[in-house]
Amino acid sequence: MPRCNRTARLLLAAAAAGTLAGCAGNAIISNENYLPIYNPGEHVASGGTLPVFVFGSPFGEPIDRFGGEVIDAMQGWAFARPDTRFVAPGQSPPNTYRVALVFDSSAFAPSLCSSPLTRVETSAQIPSASPVPPLAGATGSPAPAGARAPLVAALCRGDTAMAWAAGTVPTAGGADGAAFRRGIGQFTAALFPSQNPDNLNNGRDGGGFD
Numbered sequence: 336m337p338r339c340n341r342t343a344r345l346l347l348a349a350a351a352a353g354t355l356a357g358c359a360g361n362a363i364i365s366n367e368n369y370l371p372i373y374n375p376g377e378h379v380a381s382g383g384t385l386p387v388f389v390f391g392s393p394f395g396e397p398i399d400r401f402g403g404e405v406i407d408a409m410q411g412w413a414f415a416r417p418d419t420r421f422v423a424p425g426q427s428p429p430n431t432y433r434v435a436l437v438f439d440s441s442a443f444a445p446s447l448c449s450s451p452l453t454r455v456e457t458s459a460q461i462p463s464a465s466p467v468p469p470l471a472g473a474t475g476s477p478a479p480a481g482a483r484a485p486l487v488a489a490l491c492r493g494d495t496a497m498a499w500a501a502g503t504v505p506t507a508g509g510a511d512g513a514a515f516r517r518g519i520g521q522f523t524a525a526l527f528p529s530q531n532p533d534n535l536n537n538g539r540d541g542g543g544f545d
Contacts, residue, residue, distance in 0.1 A: 375415030391438030444499035
Protein backbone atom coordinates (compact mmCIF):
# COMPACT_ATOMS: atom_id res chain seq x y z
CA MET A 336 0.00 0.00 0.00
CA PRO A 337 1.16 3.60 -0.54
CA ARG A 338 2.90 5.04 2.47
CA CYS A 339 5.10 7.85 3.55
CA ASN A 340 8.56 6.94 2.32
CA ARG A 341 11.27 5.88 4.76
CA THR A 342 12.84 9.34 4.76
CA ALA A 343 9.48 11.02 5.34
CA ARG A 344 8.78 8.75 8.30
CA LEU A 345 12.10 9.72 9.88
CA LEU A 346 11.30 13.38 9.37
CA LEU A 347 7.85 12.91 10.87
CA ALA A 348 9.30 11.18 13.91
CA ALA A 349 11.78 13.99 14.46
CA ALA A 350 9.29 16.83 13.95
CA ALA A 351 7.62 18.58 16.82
CA ALA A 352 4.09 17.37 17.51
CA GLY A 353 1.60 19.01 15.19
CA THR A 354 4.19 20.36 12.77
CA LEU A 355 3.59 17.62 10.21
CA ALA A 356 0.36 15.62 10.30
CA GLY A 357 0.49 12.17 8.71
CA CYS A 358 1.33 11.98 5.02
CA ALA A 359 -1.01 14.79 3.95
CA GLY A 360 1.73 17.39 3.59
CA ASN A 361 4.46 14.97 2.55
CA ALA A 362 5.48 12.76 -0.34
CA ILE A 363 3.84 9.35 -0.50
CA ILE A 364 6.31 6.96 -2.07
CA SER A 365 4.86 3.56 -2.89
CA ASN A 366 7.94 2.12 -4.59
CA GLU A 367 11.59 2.64 -3.64
CA ASN A 368 14.37 0.61 -5.26
CA TYR A 369 18.16 0.62 -5.03
CA LEU A 370 20.71 -1.45 -6.89
CA PRO A 371 22.85 -3.35 -4.37
CA ILE A 372 25.97 -1.84 -5.98
CA TYR A 373 24.73 1.72 -5.41
CA ASN A 374 26.91 3.58 -2.95
CA PRO A 375 25.14 6.80 -1.91
CA GLY A 376 27.49 9.69 -2.52
CA GLU A 377 29.35 7.97 -5.34
CA HIS A 378 28.34 10.74 -7.75
CA VAL A 379 30.92 13.07 -6.21
CA ALA A 380 33.59 11.13 -8.11
CA SER A 381 32.46 12.95 -11.26
CA GLY A 382 31.76 16.26 -9.55
CA GLY A 383 29.22 17.59 -7.09
CA THR A 384 26.95 19.18 -9.71
CA LEU A 385 24.16 17.04 -11.18
CA PRO A 386 21.86 17.88 -14.12
CA VAL A 387 18.14 17.32 -13.52
CA PHE A 388 15.68 16.54 -16.32
CA VAL A 389 12.08 17.44 -15.46
CA PHE A 390 9.17 16.21 -17.62
CA GLY A 391 5.53 17.17 -17.22
CA SER A 392 4.12 20.31 -15.62
CA PRO A 393 1.19 19.51 -13.29
CA PHE A 394 0.52 23.19 -12.56
CA GLY A 395 0.25 24.16 -16.22
CA GLU A 396 3.43 26.25 -16.09
CA PRO A 397 5.97 26.35 -18.93
CA ILE A 398 8.30 23.42 -18.37
CA ASP A 399 11.42 25.58 -18.19
CA ARG A 400 10.01 27.67 -15.35
CA PHE A 401 8.50 24.69 -13.54
CA GLY A 402 11.73 22.73 -13.92
CA GLY A 403 13.62 25.57 -12.24
CA GLU A 404 11.19 25.53 -9.31
CA VAL A 405 11.57 21.77 -8.90
CA ILE A 406 15.37 21.95 -9.04
CA ASP A 407 15.38 24.74 -6.45
CA ALA A 408 13.27 22.57 -4.12
CA MET A 409 15.79 19.72 -4.40
CA GLN A 410 18.72 21.69 -3.00
CA GLY A 411 20.09 20.44 0.32
CA TRP A 412 18.01 17.22 0.36
CA ALA A 413 20.67 14.77 -0.87
CA PHE A 414 21.32 13.11 2.49
CA ALA A 415 24.43 11.32 1.19
CA ARG A 416 25.94 14.63 0.08
CA PRO A 417 23.93 17.69 1.17
CA ASP A 418 26.39 19.88 -0.74
CA THR A 419 25.28 18.37 -4.06
CA ARG A 420 24.24 21.13 -6.45
CA PHE A 421 21.32 20.32 -8.74
CA VAL A 422 21.13 22.29 -11.98
CA ALA A 423 19.21 22.36 -15.25
CA PRO A 424 20.59 20.31 -18.17
CA GLY A 425 23.35 22.20 -19.93
CA GLN A 426 24.42 24.01 -16.76
CA SER A 427 26.90 21.38 -15.60
CA PRO A 428 30.01 19.78 -17.09
CA PRO A 429 29.51 16.40 -18.81
CA ASN A 430 28.52 13.95 -16.10
CA THR A 431 27.91 10.22 -15.90
CA TYR A 432 25.25 10.92 -13.27
CA ARG A 433 21.95 12.75 -13.67
CA VAL A 434 18.44 12.81 -12.21
CA ALA A 435 15.19 12.40 -14.13
CA LEU A 436 11.82 13.45 -12.66
CA VAL A 437 8.61 12.64 -14.55
CA PHE A 438 5.23 13.90 -13.36
CA ASP A 439 3.36 10.99 -14.93
CA SER A 440 2.42 7.75 -13.17
CA SER A 441 2.76 5.73 -16.40
CA ALA A 442 6.51 6.33 -16.63
CA PHE A 443 8.73 3.31 -15.89
CA ALA A 444 11.56 4.56 -13.70
CA PRO A 445 14.36 2.14 -14.73
CA SER A 446 13.83 3.04 -18.40
CA LEU A 447 14.30 6.77 -17.84
CA CYS A 448 18.06 6.45 -17.77
CA SER A 449 18.22 4.79 -21.19
CA SER A 450 16.00 7.41 -22.82
CA PRO A 451 17.87 9.76 -25.18
CA LEU A 452 15.74 12.58 -23.76
CA THR A 453 17.69 12.43 -20.51
CA ARG A 454 20.98 12.92 -22.33
CA VAL A 455 20.20 16.21 -24.09
CA GLU A 456 18.58 19.43 -23.00
CA THR A 457 14.91 19.09 -23.83
CA SER A 458 11.45 19.90 -22.54
CA ALA A 459 9.72 17.14 -24.53
CA GLN A 460 7.69 14.42 -22.89
CA ILE A 461 9.28 11.02 -22.30
CA PRO A 462 8.34 8.73 -25.23
CA SER A 463 5.30 6.50 -24.59
CA ALA A 464 4.33 8.46 -21.49
CA SER A 465 0.85 9.92 -21.71
CA PRO A 466 0.57 13.74 -21.63
CA VAL A 467 0.24 15.20 -18.15
CA PRO A 468 -2.82 17.47 -17.99
CA PRO A 469 -2.85 20.43 -15.60
CA LEU A 470 -4.60 19.75 -12.32
CA ALA A 471 -8.13 21.14 -12.17
CA GLY A 472 -8.03 24.87 -11.53
CA ALA A 473 -4.24 24.85 -11.35
CA THR A 474 -3.35 26.88 -14.44
CA GLY A 475 -2.07 30.19 -13.17
CA SER A 476 -3.25 29.46 -9.63
CA PRO A 477 -2.47 27.07 -6.77
CA ALA A 478 -3.82 23.53 -7.08
CA PRO A 479 -6.87 22.60 -5.00
CA ALA A 480 -6.24 21.74 -1.36
CA GLY A 481 -5.64 18.02 -0.90
CA ALA A 482 -4.65 17.41 -4.54
CA ARG A 483 -1.59 15.33 -5.36
CA ALA A 484 0.54 14.86 -8.47
CA PRO A 485 2.13 11.56 -9.54
CA LEU A 486 5.91 11.54 -9.66
CA VAL A 487 8.50 9.04 -10.86
CA ALA A 488 12.16 9.80 -10.14
CA ALA A 489 15.45 8.11 -10.98
CA LEU A 490 19.13 8.65 -10.30
CA CYS A 491 21.03 7.57 -13.40
CA ARG A 492 24.59 6.40 -13.86
CA GLY A 493 24.91 6.17 -17.59
CA ASP A 494 22.01 4.05 -18.85
CA THR A 495 21.51 2.41 -15.44
CA ALA A 496 19.06 3.53 -12.76
CA MET A 497 20.98 3.29 -9.49
CA ALA A 498 17.98 4.40 -7.40
CA TRP A 499 14.38 5.13 -8.29
CA ALA A 500 11.12 5.99 -6.59
CA ALA A 501 7.47 6.40 -7.56
CA GLY A 502 4.53 7.94 -5.74
CA THR A 503 2.85 11.31 -5.33
CA VAL A 504 3.60 14.77 -3.98
CA PRO A 505 1.11 17.26 -2.50
CA THR A 506 0.22 20.21 -4.72
CA ALA A 507 -1.72 22.53 -2.42
CA GLY A 508 -0.09 25.96 -2.54
CA GLY A 509 1.35 25.51 -6.01
CA ALA A 510 4.93 24.92 -7.08
CA ASP A 511 6.17 27.46 -4.53
CA GLY A 512 4.08 25.96 -1.71
CA ALA A 513 5.80 24.43 1.31
CA ALA A 514 4.06 21.06 0.88
CA PHE A 515 5.08 20.62 -2.75
CA ARG A 516 8.65 21.72 -2.10
CA ARG A 517 8.91 19.36 0.89
CA GLY A 518 7.55 16.51 -1.24
CA ILE A 519 10.18 17.16 -3.91
CA GLY A 520 12.81 17.25 -1.19
CA GLN A 521 11.66 13.91 0.21
CA PHE A 522 11.86 12.30 -3.23
CA THR A 523 15.38 13.71 -3.53
CA ALA A 524 16.30 12.25 -0.15
CA ALA A 525 14.94 8.89 -1.29
CA LEU A 526 17.34 8.91 -4.25
CA PHE A 527 20.29 10.01 -2.11
CA PRO A 528 19.92 8.26 1.29
CA SER A 529 22.78 8.28 3.76
CA GLN A 530 22.99 4.48 3.32
CA ASN A 531 21.69 2.10 0.68
CA PRO A 532 18.67 0.42 2.36
CA ASP A 533 19.13 -2.61 0.11
CA ASN A 534 22.80 -3.00 1.03
CA LEU A 535 23.45 -2.00 4.61
CA ASN A 536 27.13 -2.98 4.33
CA ASN A 537 27.47 -0.31 1.68
CA GLY A 538 30.22 2.13 2.57
CA ARG A 539 31.53 0.05 5.52
CA ASP A 540 34.27 -1.74 3.64
CA GLY A 541 36.36 1.23 2.70
CA GLY A 542 34.30 2.14 -0.34
CA GLY A 543 32.17 4.85 1.20
CA PHE A 544 32.37 8.59 0.63
CA ASP A 545 33.07 11.01 3.45
